[in-house]
Amino acid sequence: MTGETTTEETEVPPGESPAECPYCGRPLESEELLVLHEGIDHWDRLDDERREAFRETYQRENDDLRTFRLKLLGLLVLVYFVFLFVYSWETTDPYSVVTVIPV
Numbered sequence: 001m002t003g004e005t006t007t008e009e010t011e012v013p014p015g016e017s018p019a020e021c022p023y024c025g026r027p028l029e030s031e032e033l034l035v036l037h038e039g040i041d042h043w044d045r046l047d048d049e050r051r052e053a054f055r056e057t058y059q060r061e062n063d064d065l066r067t068f069r070l071k072l073l074g075l076l077v078l079v080y081f082v083f084l085f086v087y088s089w090e091t092t093d094p095y096s097v098v099t100v101i102p103v
């Protein structure tokens with residue numbers, strides 16, 4: 001947990017950032033992102049409570065990513081079968097799927 005993220009120049013209108021890093025002043029969009037940023041960039045300076053919060057948030061982020069990937073996989077399978085059926089209805093190939101499925 002020592003990799004510092006690159007410092008990018010950001011410009012946030014005053015009063016627009018609900019969370020700001022107490023260590024480097026970086027504005028962040030939400031409390032959750034602040035916890036993740038602290039855990040990644042300022043791990044050494046965190047107390048046990050903040051570290052625990054980071055672990056929980058990180059875990060939740062991983063679960064969200066897994067759910068997202070599963071949904072994408074489901075969508076991919078759906079698109080695959082849609083193309084397969086369109087192909088099988090439109091083709092005159094005697095070996096196409098249409099001849100195998102009794103209609």
Ligand SMILES: [Zn+2]
Nearest residue numbers: 021023024026
């Ligand atoms: Zn920071």
